[in-house]
Amino acid sequence: MRVHDVHSRVLPVDLDAAGALIDTLAGPDDRLWPHERWPAMRLDRPLRVGARGGHGPIGYRVEEYVPGRRVRFAFLRPKGLHGYHEWEVEPRGADTVLRHVLAADTVGVTVLSWPLLWRPLHDALIDDGLEKAGVESGAGCSRTPWSRWVRTLRWTVERAGIAGSPPRLTAI
Structure with missing residues (x-):
């Protein structure tokens, strides 16, 4: 099964300011990845081509990196997910679009688990x-509540003590 999943947000900042958010990924001052609520993105070295890591049970390597513009991560695990996810920015007038794209083929059990x-x-x-990027860029936060299914999945993973579980929250 082919997966193509796109999320984006218009930020009220120029291209360089939005691109700087991408450059902080997996670093000590990560201003884009929501590590406060999810497993942190970790890499074995600073963000650059060849760096390997992941978040929770998802593993990848940096396949392409254009500082301040785009980073693409090729999936290494789970084994039934073949493709990439990436963050990119593009100008839109005085603003900038920050976009996340996941493009992959699923095989085996991942056809159902995806x-x-x-x-x-x-x-x-x-x-x-994207909400964190909005706060970081001065656009504020338009909080999207998690669905009941997401809350149930997170609760189940937390209680099962699965490696890479999301951080415990006082209120989900």
Whole structure:
């Protein structure tokens, strides 16, 4: 099954300011990844081509990196997910569009686990990241509440003590 999932947000900043958010990914002052609510993105070295890491059970390597403009991560795990996810910016008048794209083929059990498990969690995580980018860029936060299914999945993963579980929250 082919997956093509796109999320974006218009930020009221220029291209360089929005692109600087991408450059902080997996760093000590990560201003884009919502590590406060989700497993942190970690890499084995600073953000650059060849760096390997992931978040929670998802593993990848940096396949392409254009500082301040775009970073593409090729999936290494789970084994049934073949493709990439990327963050990119593009100008839109005086503003900038920050976009996350996930493009992959699923095989085996991932054909079923993507729509039931991974997609809802992925969508909530990326929406949280775009909201964080909005706060960082001065646009404020238009909080998207998690669906009941996402809250149930997170609760289940937390209680099962699965490695890479989202951080515990006082209120989900």
